Amino acid sequence: MxxxxxxxxxxxxxxxxxxxxxxxxxxxxxxxxxxxxxxxxxxxxxxxxxxxxxxxxxxxxxxxxxxxxxxxxxxxxxxxxxxxxxxxxxxxxxxxxxxxxxxxxxxxxxxxxxxxxxxxxxxxxxxxxxxxxxxxxxxxxxxxxxxxxxxxxxxxxxxxxxxxxxxxxxxxxxxxxxxxxxxxxxxxxxxxxxxxxxxxxxxxxxxxxxxxxxxxxxxxxxxxxxxxxxxxxxxxxxxxxxxxxxxxxxxxxxxxxxxxxxxxxxxxxxxxxxxxxxxxxxxxxxxxxxxxxxxxYRWALRASTTTDLSPDEIHEQGREELAALHTRMEPILRGIGYTSGSVGERMQQLSADPRYKFAEGDPGRAEIMAFIKDRIGWITAQMPRAFNTLVDPNLEVRRLPLAEEPGAPGAYGGAGSKDGTIPGRMWINLRTTDLHRKYDLADLTYHETIPGHVWEGEYSNRLPLIRSILAFNAFSEGWALYGEQLADELGAYDDFEVGKLGYLQSLAFRACRMVVDTGLHHKRWSRKQAVDFFVNENGSKREEVESEVDRYCSWPGQACGYKVGHSEIVRQRVRAQDAMGAAYDFKGFNDAVVLGGNAPLDVMAKNVDRYIAGA
Structure with missing residues (x-):
């Protein structure tokens, strides 16, 4: 010593x-x-x-x-x-x-x-x-x-x-x-x-x-x-x-x-x-x-998804949603000249394209931070188009501590303090700039900041203290994925079609998680099987998914909450549209979900019930 x-x-x-x-x-x-x-x-x-x-x-x-x-x-x-x-x-x-x-x-x-x-x-x-x-x-x-x-x-x-x-x-x-x-x-x-x-x-x-x-x-x-x-x-x-x-x-x-x-x-x-x-x-x-x-593992799945879905049910849902998302990616890939091979193979080719890489080392790190700042500015300006009730988050972007980066995901984020003195934060992993691409970093930014985690947390911070404390993985991560969807619907990729591929790959990545997490913990997959599934099926970057798979091994079930939660929010939106007809309002629905606060999925559905009944 x-x-x-x-x-x-x-x-x-x-x-x-x-x-x-x-x-x-x-x-x-x-x-x-x-x-x-x-x-x-x-x-x-x-x-x-x-x-x-x-x-x-x-x-x-x-x-x-x-x-x-x-x-x-x-x-x-x-x-x-x-x-x-x-x-x-x-x-x-x-x-x-x-x-x-x-x-x-x-x-x-x-x-x-x-x-x-x-x-x-x-x-x-x-x-x-x-x-x-x-x-x-x-x-x-x-x-x-x-x-x-x-x-x-x-x-x-x-x-x-x-x-x-x-x-x-x-x-x-x-x-x-x-x-x-x-x-x-x-x-x-x-x-x-x-x-x-x-x-x-x-x-x-x-x-x-x-x-x-x-x-x-x-x-x-x-x-x-x-x-x-x-x-x-x-x-x-x-x-x-x-x-x-x-x-x-x-x-x-x-x-x-x-x-x-x-x-x-x-x-x-x-x-x-x-x-x-x-x-x-x-x-x-x-x-x-x-x-x-x-x-x-069954308890961890229940905690993560706030449902009683079995490992087999989650595994099959993940495979079905992955296939549907790849169907949406196919015409975009063809339109930009990637015509041969599976969707995963073509996304690997796209990942290797130097046009979409950031520079190595500190110049690339600075470029990434500037890119994130620009995207936060754009999406913040769009929020009046998506919500009737607006918040103004105190937000900062910080690099992860160096000692944490080797075992951490590409980024994570969360709301600030209830009194606003501690900002909401996006923590970005910059151990290597090769973790990120210009076609997927915008989507990651929307997920972690606005209208994702930081934005949603501002609403929960307006609720009773216990509601600011208690958060549910399926709602938190499902909302952040829904935030990615809102960014797309607000025009984030209208002038950058490759960016939409990054968004769809992000959703597909979360569908892969359902398959891989249950594969590892229920179907007895090896670590190599799990990594290869991401790389081959979704075109994910191997270095990124190696850390991802390791995360699923230490946080069993957590990765399944993202897409389960997102799919349920989307299902509730379709239900509201069908029930309300012409009375349905995009901004009103978004308010109903986010103002109801972070909640288990069945409680969130009751909030939507009240929105429909009050129309």
């Missing part, structure tokens, strides 16, 4: 230098916060009960409170806490969910709720009951009202070793001395967080649950990079050192001591566990090869 050259400071000495009025008691120290078994109603109303449920959840996931901008006032102590990743902490989380699920069901038995209140309690019921079924399984990491359910607590794209450096840099605020103190309080909890994960990793290995060897190879490389960085202080100290806030700079020496002397050894222990797992790992990629894997 690296020797510490700065002199040692006690936490109290350092905090004393941050500024007057910062109380150790108010910050809650380094102990993780205890949470009540249920969320009590704040004022006896349905809204008060929903807020009580929300804050009971946030006492277990304090990072979400910061991301939403609600760790203020009487909830300010949330800013100094981290989620308890130990098995004991996860059991306590499940206990809270169990109690509040009962509360939500009691409220749903009342006949005095408004339609919006009933929808919110239905959302709680769906999210909590699904999560509790996941907590009842003997291993894995359960996302409560979110998308990243994983059988492996730490792997190439799961774990605090990845999440916390990004969170502390991009989300934890450093506006005053109390923020700097809260930053230190959080750093002090990181060793316990990592140790909690380690205990669950070891327990899973004792059950015979070990990730496939090719995922472990990536995770080991990334963990080594994170550990090397932590041995010097690195990413977890940099936000303090780079801040203009005097209190933050004053906290940096203590932060460096915490990171190098306490966090680095905890990371080293996790690395040792990954080495132990490598010794017994196999190359089998799917959940079928893990204990109770079939059961785990």
């Amino acid at each position: 690296t020797n510490i050259t700065t002199r040692s400071f006690t936490r109290r000495q350092t905090l004393a230098g941050f500024g007057a009025g910062v109380s150790l008691t108010a910050l809650g120290g380094c102990a993780q916060m205890s949470a009540p078994a249920t969320g009590g109603t704040i004022d006896g109303t349905a809204q008060g009960q929903l807020d009580g449920i929300a804050y009971a959840l946030l006492r277990h996931e304090q990072e979400r409170a910061t991301a939403l901008g609600v760790d203020t006032g009487r909830h300010a102590a949330l800013r100094s806490g981290l989620e308890d990743q130990s098995q004991t902490g996860q059991d306590a989380y499940a206990q809270t969910l169990r109690g509040d699920l009962g509360v939500a069901r009691q409220w749903l038995g009342r006949d005095d709720l408004t339609a919006d209140e009933r929808t919110s309690f239905e959302v709680v019921e769906s999210a909590y009951s699904t999560a509790l079924d996941g907590f009842a399984l003997p291993y894995g990491d359960v996302a409560v009202g979110s998308w990243r359910n994983a059988p492996y607590v730490v792997i190439q794209n799961v774990g605090s070793y990845l999440d916390l450096p990004r969170f502390m840099d991009s989300t934890h605020p450093l506006k005053d001395a109390s923020d700097a103190a809260a930053y230190i309080a959080r750093l002090e909890q990181v060793p316990a967080v990592l140790e909690g994960e380690l205990g669950r990793m070891q327990a899973a290995r004792r059950l015979g649950v070990v990730p496939p060897d090719f995922l472990l190879a990536k995770a080991v490389e990334q963990m080594r990079a994170t550990l090397t960085d932590a041995m010097e202080g690195g990413a977890l100290v940099a936000p303090l050192e780079g801040s203009e806030l005097a209190a933050a700079k004053a906290a940096a020496p203590l932060a460096r001591e915490i990171v190098t002397r306490r966090i680095a050894p905890a990371l080293e222990a996790q690395l040792g566990e990954l080495y132990a797992e490598q010794k017994v790992a196999t190359g089998d990629p799917g959940m079928w090869a893990r204990p109770r894997g079939d059961e785990w």
Whole structure:
């Protein structure tokens, strides 16, 4: 380990230098916060009960409170806490969910709720009951009202070793001395967080649950990079050192001591566990090869799609939708001169065309960022044509942290904080510019930003707090694909037909996901079979889909939610058109879906019912 050259400071000495009025008691120290078994109603109303449920959840996931901008006032102590990743902490989380699920069901038995209140309690019921079924399984990491359910607590794209450096840099605020103190309080909890994960990793290995060897190879490389960085202080100290806030700079020496002397050894222990797992790992990629894997995968599919579709049903739906999309791509390919070979083969030829590649290295990275900015500007100007109710997202585009890029997808995005202080973001993977093409980057931008994830999140942030917290993969990703469709319908590719191929290939890519995910986890496909299916059937870039397939192995079922959700939104639109006839309104339908908030697909359908009935 690296020797510490700065002199040692006690936490109290350092905090004393941050500024007057910062109380150790108010910050809650380094102990993780205890949470009540249920969320009590704040004022006896349905809204008060929903807020009580929300804050009971946030006492277990304090990072979400910061991301939403609600760790203020009487909830300010949330800013100094981290989620308890130990098995004991996860059991306590499940206990809270169990109690509040009962509360939500009691409220749903009342006949005095408004339609919006009933929808919110239905959302709680769906999210909590699904999560509790996941907590009842003997291993894995359960996302409560979110998308990243994983059988492996730490792997190439799961774990605090990845999440916390990004969170502390991009989300934890450093506006005053109390923020700097809260930053230190959080750093002090990181060793316990990592140790909690380690205990669950070891327990899973004792059950015979070990990730496939090719995922472990990536995770080991990334963990080594994170550990090397932590041995010097690195990413977890940099936000303090780079801040203009005097209190933050004053906290940096203590932060460096915490990171190098306490966090680095905890990371080293996790690395040792990954080495132990490598010794017994196999190359089998799917959940079928893990204990109770079939059961785990069926639950993951239900969580991801909010349906009871079986693996076989999803597999066949994916194949059918892929064939239909290739039929739409065929005439465009012929029209631009690609006439021989399968659609997949011709899309590979298109991908190799230098006209559609970005430059290599930093010049290409700058070109990509400028391209994204231009497309965001264009699509933002079109939104009054698609919605009656408009939002104005605070939005930024950032490159993924370098340590995260090897195991990450091409991009991802999400809404900002509820109070608007933290922007919505599109994170773009720029480890190589060859991940992106000029004919597919526009579509990716619409998916992650406007009218996709960032746009939709702005509406959810206007709803009760619990609705801003709880999100459903099928709606989130289905809406983002629907956002891609809206961009096409608004004329995004009228003057660039090759760009429409990129959009259709994107939809086809999501249909492929349904086939590949179920192939890996249910039909016992190899990793090579999965990669080859993407490359041969859809013309996808091999380097891109290798990371994609690895992601499906570590997040089983998640990839199926995209197209299942999109197809259901489109089906609901057709249903509304048929039922309403001349009264149907494009902007009105879009408002009905997005204003209803992020919801399970059956709850979303009820919102459409109300739109139809109100015409």
